[in-house]
Amino acid sequence: MKLIPMRFMGYEWHHNPGEITFECGKSVAERLVPYDVSQIQQTGRKNMVIKGTGELYGEDCLKQFERLLELFRRGGAGVLAIENIEPLFAVFESVKILGTPRENVLGYGFVFREVMEEKESGKKTAHTAQNGESMWDISYKYNIVIDELMRLNPQIKRPDTVPEGEVIRLC
Secondary structure, eight states: OOOOOOEETTEEOSSOOSEEEEEOOEEEEEEEETTTEEEEEEEEEOOOEEEEEEEEESTTHHHHHHHHHHHHHHOOEEEEEOTTSOOEEEEEEEEEEEEEEETTEEEEEEEEEEOOOOOOOTTOSEEEOOTTOOHHHHHHHHTOOHHHHHHHOTTOOOTTOOOTTOEEEOO
């Protein structure tokens, strides 16, 4: 079984991270009122934080890390696609080398932070794929579950590779 690689803004991991954690939370405020009573008010969901660690392998592991570092330095927000997880819009918050690099192996850690922005409404019926765009990017953009998008487009065999100019059905 071949795993789908993790992707962000056109960068594709050679090897998926070994560990990924998702931190979700809500902003909660407690308001004290007279006579030993308090009220709890939920003021909204916090942006999810996605952290992970992994190893880069091969003679080019340092070059792989340099490409990851360049992606971090470039900045901006994009769709973060991780296998079996709904794609989300995020920014690359941090990246670091972990431990002492060994021959052909480099440990690294990363943090992404979700950006909660409006998604486009699903009023369009089709989308023309742009260079480097994946089905996860399109799924996120139009708020369509990836499984449904793949069902509507059986000509697409892998969600991470969509030919530029391909017309993708949205409904």
